Amino acid sequence: MAREFTAQMSMYRGRWRLYVVLLNTAERWPEYGFDRALPVPTLTERVNALSTLGFEPVPGAAWQWTEDRDNLDDPASSVVLIAAIRARSWTGVAA
Numbered sequence: 001m002a003r004e005f006t007a008q009m010s011m012y013r014g015r016w017r018l019y020v021v022l023l024n025t026a027e028r029w030p031e032y033g034f035d036r037a038l039p040v041p042t043l044t045e046r047v048n049a050l051s052t053l054g055f056e057p058v059p060g061a062a063w064q065w066t067e068d069r070d071n072l073d074d075p076a077s078s079v080v081l082i083a084a085i086r087a088r089s090w091t092g093v094a095a
Contacts (some may be wrong), residue, residue, distance in 0.1 A: 002088035058086040
């Protein structure tokens, strides 16, 4: 059975990046850069990026958007949007 992880997408240094969170490990988190700020990567682009990293969305999972701030102590700080989805190691089997 494939292990499940959280994949997240956020803006970093003016460009969207997608990464897979690997908790309780010293391994480097797999990351994919979209090399642009706009437009926001499409669903297809996100799935392709996950595939490039060796992952796929868990069947039935949907992207969830949350809002954060650059400076957590300042409510007037710039907003940071983070998208997340449950992902699993790519099985190579069509669903």
